[in-house]
Amino acid sequence: MMMDNWKKLSGATVLGLFAGGLTLAGATMAQDLTGPLVLKDQGSFFVGGALEQTDAMTGTPGGFLGYSNSDGIKVDQMYVQFQVPKGSARNIPIVMIHGCCLSAKTWEDTPDGRMGWAEYFVRNHHAVYLPDQSARARSGFDATTINEVRLGLKPVSALPNIFTFGRQSAWDLFRFGPAYPTPWPDEQFPVEALSDFGNQVIPDLNATLPTPNPTYENLANVAIQAGGAVVVGHSESGFFPEEAALTNSSGIKGIISIEGQCPTLNPGQIQTLAKIPTLVMFGDHLTGSTISGTFWPTNLAGCQTFVHQLKSAGGKAKLVQLPQIGLHGNSHMLMQDRNNLQIADYILDWISQNVSQQHGKPMVGKNRDAPD
Template sequence: MVDQMYVHYRIPAQASRHTPIVLVHGGGLTGASFETTPDGREGWATYFVRQGHPVYVVDTPGRGRSGFDATPINQAKKDGSTGALPSNVLMVTAELAWTLFRFGPAFGTPFPDTQYPVEAMPAFGAQVVPFAESLLTNVPMDTVPNSLAALLEKIGPSVVVVHSLSGPFADALVGIRPKLVRAVISIEGSQSIVPTDAQISAYAGIPNLELFGDNLDSASFTGRPRFNARKAVVGRINRVAGGRAEIVTLPSVGIRGNSHMIMQDKNNLQVADFILDWLRARLPEASQ
């Protein structure tokens, strides 16, 4: 069974005591979304390394470079039956991503202030992969948090950055390995699964930043509905003794025009600096 998780690591050339950063991609994507931008600029993976942090970029089990389990397809071909196959294997098209990821209000029409490099959409399309994890026996909520926990057991306590669909993976990871999570940074994290009371309690003492871009009131469900859902999670965390959660929209700190793909927007390194400053303020030892 293919439940293993691909990890690409980069370690600063000079010996560093900086806390490792683990980057976990969103739906329909792979770790490549952190490695570069569609128009060829530097991604967060190498930028954080140049700021002194060991960086680990994952492709979650069943996705991208982690491979997938072809057994259901081969068995269906052998038996002449599709009964064992999932009803569909999703894939995010450029047209769907345009509004879903808040590049603009309608396909082909960008928001006037968008920071996303819409001129490079064909290159963005080349980064999109199928949700092949639907072919795995174990569902992602079973496999991914455990795979991330196994990674942290090898590399030590780390800052975990999740994006979109991977948002609930951070909640589950904190629930099972709170001592190995130094901080959680959720980039427009999904609220498809509401964290349990036990997971909320496990956040005690762990800094948590929920970060959102601009144009949240567009039609996309990645906007205001998701913001409100994660805001409720922040409130729950902060009602726990030692809760240290915050929710921030980038316009509120003077950074404007960001899409759902914040790590690829034209101001992505400005946002990276905001994240690093946030970490230094809450984990001074993380940058030593």
């Protein structure tokens, strides 16, 4: 199967679908995947956050050990890790935001241990920023309501619906195969590592968040702190880059929406987003399975309408289904699929051709800032 996939990719190259980009990216790949990684800087920081005055969040009425909580506890903040490679001054930074029931792990090593997009983009000389959504993973969440129910201060009906998914639903919705546990014949997701993928799946606490989701504004601020960036969303967060730009577009120089849903916008919103180069991407096997066979065509149609509207408003927008460019068998988790780096090459090429690489000085640590 690996050979077949390699042949398909070679075919795509011969067809010139990656003209310009793949040669460079391919050369980088061969050279850099096994060489040392040289970083100008790395670190982590937070954006956003509000202070909540809550005794319940400490789990103890009257305050833990009698301490007052009157000066508040932080909620809605967003944790961000970043790496700035040597040579990144000439390339636009990238922000990658993960989807439902996942964390920034999405973009790191794949379930079967191959290199993920985060390091690959760094090795291709882009600074990369990896947030955990507000209310997820290292960003924490607001436990006040759950504790208030425990303490009898609120009814059971106030509890948030904490969502996650099992491997059978993932198999269908993430398009690993037509029916669990059978994979598609050309499936690109490393299904042998399904158990490892299951480790990445964590509870989604977005039901605890206020409206609008603070991740939108936080994402806009990460892009500003990065000195201007391309923002990449996936699945639940597929449209978060657009939502961030509708909050504050000043730092968002390009948008990549992968396998998400595109809602109906008003003309003013379309006008704002049409100023930002936008790539919308879907994988393979959108039809043919049970529930997901109606879910994905609906999402695709919504995004086709959105891209059409951007173009009509003068925008530089493109929707690509991977089979159209010779890549077959890609799942919903295409950044972890066997051909994930070839898809990354396509995106790197699209960015270099459509997004200005000009940007400000990205955030670096206080006491380290190696020469570029």
